[in-house]
Amino acid sequence: MPLAVDENIELPQLDLVKTERGDCTQVYSTGNFTCLQVIFTLKRRLGYYLFHTYIPTCLIVIMSWVSFWIKPEAVPARVTLGVTSLLTLSTQHAKSQASLPPVSYIKAIDIFMSSCTFFVFLSLMEYALVNVVLEDEQATFRQMNNDNARIFNLQPKLPGLTPVQKRRKKAIKIDRTSRILFPLSFIILNISYWVYYVGLL
Numbered sequence: 001m002p003l004a005v006d007e008n009i010e011l012p013q014l015d016l017v018k019t020e021r022g023d024c025t026q027v028y029s030t031g032n033f034t035c036l037q038v039i040f041t042l043k044r045r046l047g048y049y050l051f052h053t054y055i056p057t058c059l060i061v062i063m064s065w066v067s068f069w070i071k072p073e074a075v076p077a078r079v080t081l082g083v084t085s086l087l088t089l090s091t092q093h094a095k096s097q098a099s100l101p102p103v104s105y106i107k108a109i110d111i112f113m114s115s116c117t118f119f120v121f122l123s124l125m126e127y128a129l130v131n132v133v134l135e136d137e138q139a140t141f142r143q144m145n146n147d148n149a150r151i152f153n154l155q156p157k158l159p160g161l162t163p164v165q166k167r168r169k170k171a172i173k174i175d176r177t178s179r180i181l182f183p184l185s186f187i188i189l190n191i192s193y194w195v196y197y198v199g200l201l
Helices: 046-069 075-098 108-150 163-200
Strands: 014-023 026-028 031-033 036-044
Touching (some): 046 108, 046 163, 108 163
16 A cells, blocks of 8 residues: 655644555554554755854854953953853753653764853863963062062063963963864864764754
8 A cells, every 4th residue: 555645734833754654563462463663764954054053053153262462461252241141041952952852862963052152161261270360470579569679670680481471371372272273173163063964954
């Protein structure tokens, strides 16, 4: 018996790839129980999630990298940007989960969202490292001011960077390295993700 599917029937988020039918008749001591099995193979449409989940999520991650171009001394600006990006990403993740059925296994979108959340979290940790360097700089600067208040030094200033300048230079170097390392790692993640999962479609 052939299986006919009305071609005019469409699902808003899914495409019908193929249909299979089989005989699942069960034989028992009391008799035979006829059974007909139909298997529908569906593929989720990517367009909706691409424009409503993937692209906005990538933009949020990129927005968190703006802090690498903000001065290390601007603590409120950098912390606010990182925390806002993390909260926005959490809201985006919850929104994407609301439109999907609850399942016990890990979905592809879960891996992507978790990876993006990890990137935003790392950007916050990067500033924590920069801030530690700056705190050491400020402590050194305060110590130098106290020493200068007690001792009036008439010796000429030696050429080269002071300890304070060296620590600030180190903090700026961390930011400059992050400007390259974070985008490069995120690009590698996206290439690996899309090559793997598009190949499964």
